[in-house]
Amino acid sequence: MSGFHDENEMWADGVPKDAEEAVADLAEDDLDELDGPPVEFRRGRRSRFPFAMTPQWVLLMTELSHPAFRLYCLMLAHVSSERDDQLVWPHQKTLAKLMGYSRKASVPPLVKLLVKLELVEVEEQRYGHNNSRRRNVYTVHEEPPAHWKGWASLKEFYAAEKAERKAARAAEQKAAAKARTPRGSAGQGQDAPAPAPSPEHGKSGEAAPAGRGHGEPGGSAAPVGAKPPPKKKAPAKKAGKAGVRMTREQAAAVATVVAAWPAELAALLPKYRPDVIRDAVLEAMSFGRSAEQLVERVQRRWSLHGYADALLPGGKGIGSPVGVAVGLVRPSTDCPDPMCEDGTTSDTGAPCRVCGERKTDRKADRGPGRVPEQREDRAPALDRWTCENPACRAPGKGTPPGDGLCLACRQELKESAARLAADCAAAEADRARAEALSWELTLEDAYGEQDRREAAAAKLREQRAAAALRRREEAERDRLLREQVLRDHPELASFAQNT
Numbered sequence: 001m002s003g004f005h006d007e008n009e010m011w012a013d014g015v016p017k018d019a020e021e022a023v024a025d026l027a028e029d030d031l032d033e034l035d036g037p038p039v040e041f042r043r044g045r046r047s048r049f050p051f052a053m054t055p056q057w058v059l060l061m062t063e064l065s066h067p068a069f070r071l072y073c074l075m076l077a078h079v080s081s082e083r084d085d086q087l088v089w090p091h092q093k094t095l096a097k098l099m100g101y102s103r104k105a106s107v108p109p110l111v112k113l114l115v116k117l118e119l120v121e122v123e124e125q126r127y128g129h130n131n132s133r134r135r136n137v138y139t140v141h142e143e144p145p146a147h148w149k150g151w152a153s154l155k156e157f158y159a160a161e162k163a164e165r166k167a168a169r170a171a172e173q174k175a176a177a178k179a180r181t182p183r184g185s186a187g188q189g190q191d192a193p194a195p196a197p198s199p200e201h202g203k204s205g206e207a208a209p210a211g212r213g214h215g216e217p218g219g220s221a222a223p224v225g226a227k228p229p230p231k232k233k234a235p236a237k238k239a240g241k242a243g244v245r246m247t248r249e250q251a252a253a254v255a256t257v258v259a260a261w262p263a264e265l266a267a268l269l270p271k272y273r274p275d276v277i278r279d280a281v282l283e284a285m286s287f288g289r290s291a292e293q294l295v296e297r298v299q300r301r302w303s304l305h306g307y308a309d310a311l312l313p314g315g316k317g318i319g320s321p322v323g324v325a326v327g328l329v330r331p332s333t334d335c336p337d338p339m340c341e342d343g344t345t346s347d348t349g350a351p352c353r354v355c356g357e358r359k360t361d362r363k364a365d366r367g368p369g370r371v372p373e374q375r376e377d378r379a380p381a382l383d384r385w386t387c388e389n390p391a392c393r394a395p396g397k398g399t400p401p402g403d404g405l406c407l408a409c410r411q412e413l414k415e416s417a418a419r420l421a422a423d424c425a426a427a428e429a430d431r432a433r434a435e436a437l438s439w440e441l442t443l444e445d446a447y448g449e450q451d452r453r454e455a456a457a458a459k460l461r462e463q464r465a466a467a468a469l470r471r472r473e474e475a476e477r478d479r480l481l482r483e484q485v486l487r488d489h490p491e492l493a494s495f496a497q498n499t
Contacts, residue, residue, distance in 0.1 A: 050077070051077075052073050052074075052076045052077040053076075054072070054073055054076065055142050055143075055144075056151075056152070056153045056154055057144050057148075057150060057151065057152045057153065058072065058119065060150060060151040060153075060154075060157060061117065061150060062150075063117065064117060064119075065110075065113065067099065067110055068110045068113045068114055070099065071095065071099060071107070071110045071111070071114065072114055072119055072120065072140070074090075074095060074098050074099070075090075075095075075114075075120060075138055075140045076140050076142075078090055078140075079140055091104075091135075092104040092107045092108070092136070095107050105429060105433070118141065118144075118145040118148075119140070119141055120138050120139065120140055120141065121138070121139040121141070122136050122137070122139075123136070123137045124136060124137075125137050129447060132443060246278075250282060250285070252291070253281065253285060253290075253291035253294075254278055256291040256292075256294075256295065257281050257291055257294045257295060257298065257329060258273060258277070260294075260295040260298050260299070261298070261325065262298075262299075262302050262307075262308070264308075264311050265302070265307070265318070265324060265325065265328075268318060268321035269321050269322065269325060270322070274322050276322065276326055277322065277326060280325075280326045280329050280330045281294065281329050283331065284329050284330060284331050287331045288338065289331075289346075293341075293346065294329055297328065297341065297342070298328045300342065301327070301328050301342070302328060303407060303408065304342070305327070305328075306397075307324055307328075308407045309396060309397065309398055309407070312398065312399070312401060312407075313399060313401070313402075314399030315398055315399070316398075335352060335354050335355050335358070336354060337352060337353075337355075339352075340354065340355060343355045383397065383398060383399065383400065384396070384397055385397070385398075385400040387404070387405055387406040387409055388403075388404035388405060389405055389406075392405075392408070392409050394406045394408070394409075
């Protein structure tokens with residue numbers, strides 16, 4: 001059994017030389033931002049088993065999944081160091097067992113990914129009686145393909161990170177310097193900016209008075225042909241929330257919430273993430289909500305506030321996708337209870353007591369038996385319909401959908417159809433595997449029967465040959481005996497001739 005080094009054993013001799021050269025030029029804050037490699041490693045248990053050495057360019061492939069990388073290492077461990085090639089031919093059942101899978105069907109998708117990334121080549125070979133059997137021969141590459149453009153080593157990775165950090169730091173310093181520059185300092189040589197000319201002096205053909213740019217009561221007129229004072233530059237925007245870096249936990253939470261947008265809303269949002277969405281998520285988290293709670297809030301409000309029905313055929317649509325996204329995550333301002341989550345207490349799941357009291361007060365303020373007057377400019381009421389699923393019967397408004405199902409039932413129907421299709425595909429795959437196994441067993445039985453028959457025929461031929469040899473030997477003994485008798489008793493020769 002091969003022993004693979006873990007991360008600590010790989011660094012047992014210290015930071016690799018190529019990584020040391022790249023890290024040597026980085027400042028301490030660069031390493032903090034990058035979470036750079038540990039500065040000290042201590043040797044642990046030394047391996048007394050064989051191990052596989054993986055190229056660094058394969059370690060740095062971000063598109064290579066972890067199971068596929070492990071399969072690549074297993075194939076690389078099968079390569080013989082005594083032959084001058086990179087060929088291996090383990091069975092997929094063996095690879096699945098080494099990977100910890102119960103079925104060998106889990107291996108082909110990983111092999112396809114390795115072939116797609118040109119880490120492995122697969123060739124089918126025939127062998128056995130009449131080439132009736134086949135096996136896969138894997139060619140494992142240790143060199144990247146010619147068109148590969150990724151990182152070749154840790155040295156290149158750290159060099160690229162260093163350049164990116166330097167560029168980002170230079171941009172930040174430039175923006176900060178621009179923000180600190182006083183307005184009007186360029187071209188005037190004074191700290192206070194010059195005010196704009198008054199309307200009566202701003203007309204064409206009239207020169208603005210000089211010397212009043214600093215609030216002085218008088219001043220000499222500008223000479224004819226003199227250049228007008230330079231225009232004021234727009235003040236630089238102050239660094240607000242957009243200039244504040246988020247922590248890793250905040251960035252991960254924002255990414256989790258953004259990934260939970262409904263597919264219909266995500267298609268309407270701009271490709272970039274507006275700052276107002278990020279600020280809304282951070283504001284909601286400041287009220288003690290986690291990213292998972294915000295995801296539940298988004299999914300609940302998407303249906304509860306009617307946004308899902310608005311995108312149905314005949315619906316009113318969504319005018320501001322960014323505004324809808326902000327409304328899905330921002331905290332509610334209707335209830336003063338911080339634990340209230342759209343009328344439900346988040347920690348207990350019970351209805352919010354404060355919201356119930358406010359609702360009762362509002363009903364009491366309207367007065368007993370008072371009916372609000374109908375507004376003349378009110379639009380026609382939307383059609384009401386009910387979900388045709390007997391187990392749901394959820395009400396809806398607007399144009400009824402063609403299938404008569406609400407959004408939740410339609411989504412459940414799609415998921416059920418997908419699960420049924422997956423089950424059918426799995427059953428079909430199991431049936432195909434069973435047929436293949438049955439065919440292999442049939443071939444093995446046929447080959448075994450043929451081998452047994454050939455062995456029986458060979459044994460029969462050997463027995464016949466032995467019998468013929470015995471007959472010849474007996475005939476030869478009889479002839480020699482007759483000759484000996486005739487030599488000893490010549491008088492019997494006439495009798496032997498007569499007989």
